[in-house]
Amino acid sequence: MAMTPKRGYHHGDLRNALIEAAGTLAEENGPQAITVRAAARAAGVTPTAAYRHFENHEELLHAAAEQALERLAESMREQIQKLPDIDDPPRAALSNLAAVARGYIQFAIAEPGLFRTAFTPGGKRVDATDLGTATPVPDDAAYGILMEGLDRLVDVGHLTNDYRPFAEITAWSAVHGFAMLVIDGPLSEWPEEALDAAMARMFAILVRGLTGTALSDQLAADVLAAVS
Incomplete structure (x- = not known):
């Protein structure tokens, strides 16, 4: 199922938006699908913006696991x-x-x-x-x-x-x-x-x-x- 990009996130809630996107990726294709770039794409932001909150996919994966x-x-x-x-x-x-x-x-x-x-x-x-x-x-x-x-x-x-x-x-x-x-x-x-x-x-x-x-x-x- 294709994910609909979400746009208009403010800096204050982008971290949670990325975690939510990672959860959706995992829900559809398992934890191996979680990457910072994929979560950024799903959240409708640039990878650069996403990397300000998560340095790598391990950090994002940990947040999604929690x-x-x-x-x-x-x-x-x-x-x-x-x-x-x-x-x-x-x-x-x-x-x-x-x-x-x-x-x-x-x-x-x-x-x-x-x-x-x-x-x-x-x-x-x-x-x-x-x-x-x-x-x-x-x-x-x-x-x-x-x-x-x-x-x-x-x-x-x-x-x-x-x-x-x-x-x-x-x-x-x-x-x-x-x-x-x-x-x-x-x-x-x-x-x-x-x-x-x-x-x-x-x-x-x-x-x-x-x-x-x-x-x-x-x-x-x-x-x-x-x-x-």
Whole structure:
């Protein structure tokens, strides 16, 4: 799809305009499509003007990755906000974590270019000192949402303090791997019904591995249905 050039940007918002253009490039063709010149062309400005804000494509790619991470966090928040009121605290905490997972995977499916950009090489790194603590990586809202979801499991007694350290890496690995199998791997042509069943199974196994507590396929499906 051809991009319509945007003209008339003032100097004060050109940086954001270039980031937005980079996001659109990534949305359409992945992170490899992001260059300063391509973003300048899409924004309707000269490369010289763009280079005043980004010295090279790595800087622009980093900014686009941060924007993509925020979009990912928005998808996760949207799924959490859709949750119905649940009186049972453990089920509510599990539903919250399921919403986090579904929001993550749905963003990958809906915006594969931005999703790949969010995790492009050279992007944001996780400091090992932040693992297993209540303090998320600064400015990484998506990571913070995952941390909060796992902390809720601790609060309701479904995840012990002994099992909490590195739990976010375990959960992240499972959900991210599932997302990559869907957008770039052998699950890419599966129908939605099959993907939902596989996701429910993955979530049930993940929770059991994290907590040492069995989660039936039916409960996992019920929990995921709450955020469908």
